[in-house]
Amino acid sequence: MKPAAYRLLRPLIVLAAIVILVENWLWERIGPLIGRIVALLPFAALKQAIHDGIERLPPYATLAVFAIPAALLFPFKLAALALLASGHLVLGGLVLVLAKVVGVGVTAFLFDTCKPKLMQIPLFVRLYATWNRWLAWAHGLVDPVKRRIRAHLRIIRGGRANRALKLLRRFRRVRQERALLLARKA
Template sequence: MRKHYRFRRWLFAPLVYLAAIFLLIEEWLWATGARAMQVLAQFPPLHALEARIQHLPPYWALAVFVLPAVLLFPVKLLALLAIARGHAFSGIGVIVAAKLGGAAAVARLYTLTRPTLLSLPWFARWHGRFIATRDRWIARLQGTRAWRRIKRLSNSLGRTRRAWWRRLRSGASSRGRHNSRPARVLRRFAALWRARR
């Protein structure tokens, strides 16, 4: 029995790691998209559009909420077609851009339309079940060794990226704008030009 359990755990381990990576990417896309759309929403035309979306009737709000998925579906199909025809880089780029844009749009639209959509009894019922099921599966995934390893790796990469960015910014500020190489080349060129005159 123990051997069977070990074999099953070994067999499903790659899927658990894949699920952990997928969940981290989804969390990052959702959070980044929500922040990006919150910044964009400060522009007056988008602010006015969001105010109109918040006051839509329930079924119009539902149509607006599913709109990004409907619009991006043919784009993803065309990207897969491009990959099949040998344009792998372009196809993958389009899929990544569609995923980023779609996550940003869905995150913001979910925030805007959720109060209205929850006024629909059937939506509120299925939404509650979906959230409960999702939270239960995420809790199970976060209790695995795979999740802990992937999370540690993600945190380590995040710290490395932030340290690199701090060093890059501090190096740029210590050199100063006028001590950069292009500025030095321009000053030298200007000095030579003045000497010729």
């Protein structure tokens, strides 16, 4: 890619990296949470039946089971978009976020059960490897920026920069007070 084109596309590339990292963050945080919630449910026989049913399925049928949460939550996402389009921004946003969180959580929970069967599908293995490469790429792109931001925040929160900012504010306040005194005398 030419340097000028890269500079133009860089914001979109960074946005794509951030989307990948947010998806992964949701997956890592919400999946185990949903797993713990499901573990608390008193439906041990039902959960075991679902697990056993998935174990008996061939790989491609397991892939269909893995897609069920997306299909079940699609109407909620459409309803959220309708709410957003009709001007109910907060409610539409909440429904969309809730559908996303539940979808990611349930999909992550199902993925743990389905993964051995899914890894028998060559295309899925390639897509999974591609996702992991994208994740590594996104971390390589965003992590240095996060480290620089954290370093700047540490400098601003404490240390010399904080004292310098306080001193600068004091100088400005003294200058404003002098200006007021001069204005009163005139």
